Amino acid sequence: RKEVEQDPGPFNVPEGATVAFNCTYSNSASQSFFWYRQDCRKEPKLLMSVYSSGNEDGRFTAQLNRASQYISLLIRDSKLSDSATYLCVAGGPMDTGRRALTFGSGTRLQVQP
Amino acid sequence: DTAVSQTPKYLVTQMGNDKSIKCEQNLGHDTMYWYKQDSKKFLKIMFSYNNKELIINETVPNRFSPKSPDKAHLNLHINSLELGDSAVYFCASSPPGGAGEKLFFGSGTQLSVL
Numbered sequence: 381r382k383e384v385e386q387d388p389g390p391f392n393v394p395e396g397a398t399v400a401f402n403c404t405y406s407n408s409a410s411q412s413f414f415w416y417r418q419d420c421r422k423e424p425k426l427l428m429s430v431y432s433s434g435n436e437d438g439r440f441t442a443q444l445n446r447a448s449q450y451i452s453l454l455i456r457d458s459k460l461s462d463s464a465t466y467l468c469v470a471g472g473p474m475d476t477g478r479r480a481l482t483f484g485s486g487t488r489l490q491v492q493p
Numbered sequence: 494d495t496a497v498s499q500t501p502k503y504l505v506t507q508m509g510n511d512k513s514i515k516c517e518q519n520l521g522h523d524t525m526y527w528y529k530q531d532s533k534k535f536l537k538i539m540f541s542y543n544n545k546e547l548i549i550n551e552t553v554p555n556r557f558s559p560k561s562p563d564k565a566h567l568n569l570h571i572n573s574l575e576l577g578d579s580a581v582y583f584c585a586s587s588p589p590g591g592a593g594e595k596l597f598f599g600s601g602t603q604l605s606v607l
Contacts, residue, residue, distance in 0.1 A: 480549055
């Protein structure tokens with residue numbers, strides 16, 4: 381079983397749509413969670429952290445359900461520029477002072493005009 | 494003024510050769526990493542150095558040897574390249590004080606072994 385599992389997509393949505401991605405993680409000891417964005421042939425960039433209480437950053441909302449080991453990302457009012465691959469990331473327990481991050485393989489989003 | 498820069502961007506080489514990828518960060522971060530992204534797009538950590546000290550060494554063939562001459566540089570040397578080494582290799586760094594979550598990645602080195 382993959383440590384961080386995501387639906388690879390692609391999710392094809394029209395501009396202005398609301399789209400949600402889900403992710404599950406297998407390591408119950410994971411302590412930190414993130415969404416990264418990766419454009420085609422580019423490096424990943426941090427989109428947002430995910431907190432237990434849920435958090436919002438503009439059109440983006442992230443939620444964490446520790447009981448179900450499940451993370452979600454909601455994008456409202458999709459823009460063409462949101463087209464990218466979204467990587468779900470779980471950070472393991474502290475190990476010699478540094479958590480090892482485990483990346484999912486990503487969910488591809490294509491926003492269409 | 495690239496924050497994390499790695500060279501070369503593309504590397505095409507024959508099986509059995511030895512090659513190096515260089516990485517430098519000008520962010521003043523203490524921790525640097527090497528990640529490998531394979532054809533299935535999984536990003537997997539290979540190594541992590543904190544202030545020149547190796548702190549994460551995942552199950553990677555010993556043909557891969559990282560070297561950190563100072564905390565701003567982390568190079569990756571690969572001996573006896575194999576076809577399965579073909580992938581995109583990303584260098585990254587993270588700021589001090591946190592737990593390494595906010596990673597700043599270089600633009601990647603696409604390695605093709607023929």
